[in-house]
Amino acid sequence: MVVSWIEYALFRLIGALLARMPAELRWKCAGAVAHMAMLLKLKRITIAEENIRLSFPGMEEQHIRKIAFESSRSLIEAFFELPFLARATPMQMARTIKAANPEMARRIIEKYGRAIFISAHYGNWELGALAIPLYFGTSVTIVGKPQRNPYINAYLDRMRERLHNSIIPMDGGVRAMMQALERKSSVALLLDQSATRQDMFVDFFGRPAPTYKAAAALSLKFNIPLLFGLTVRQPDLTYVLELQEIQRDDLQGYSEENVRILTERHVKALEDAIRKLPDQWLWMHRRWKHSEYALS
Secondary structure, three states, X not given: OHHHHHHHHHHHHHHHHHHOOOHHHHHHHHHHHHHHHXXXXXXXXXXXXHHHHXXXXXXXXXXXXXXXXXXXXXXXXXXXXXXXXHHOXXXXXXXHEEEOOHHHHHHHHHHHOOOEEEEOOEOOHHHHHHHHHHHHOOOEEEEEOOOOOHHHHHHHHHHHOHHHOEEEXXXXXXXXXXXXXXXXOEEEEEOOOOOOOOOEEEEEOOEEEEEOOHHHHHHHHHOOOEEEEEEEEOOXXXXXXXXXXXXXXXXXXXXXHHHHHHHHHHHHHHHHHHHHOHHHEOOOOOOOOOHHHHHO
């Protein structure tokens, strides 16, 4: 616990320094750290480069390295922005992130009472979750992965629970999500990390990737819209929350086949967004680590 406390103290100290930095300087610092990671050839950089190489066959190595660098800087910037998210007022957040089409989500919330929001490690996903109650008139139950350090985990939970959001741990599984939906709460979760080899395999950049099917299954079982959103970083370091409803009107009720189709659709929506701006997605995940089991 002593080591955890020291880690937390350093985390808060760095956060206090970052909170006082202008956005442009913070972005430059994120670039410097990313550049150092590239020079040191850290393991996660190697994973990112290999993922990019396999996802974009024929891409020049210089371009691959550039995407890996920008992806690393995007992750570091998202980390550097945490102190701001932990203390920013709703008005400050509204100046930092805009919703591209808030009326669509508001209509859905008004009609169904809740929605299932899905996203990815793209831009600043933490800010995206906080923007939901800010723009769409509904708080959300966020499905989060607990951090190893209990002090840092508690800090992140307090940040995520701002604006009346709540947290349920990922290991609570589908049951916890069902309970939240039964309470008429909207649910928000990230679906771009690798699932287990027992989960559904869906093509992602031309390769089978194990994918969580819970969001699609619950959408069909409860007849709740599935809203896919990404926080896209802009050149001026603000964000736009781009949101779209994943089509399900042609899927008649719950079935394994319909769950697969709906899952394929939201995975395709993410792939399309990454192809458009590959530098904003977190390529460091081992997204395809179980792919060989899809062929066995």
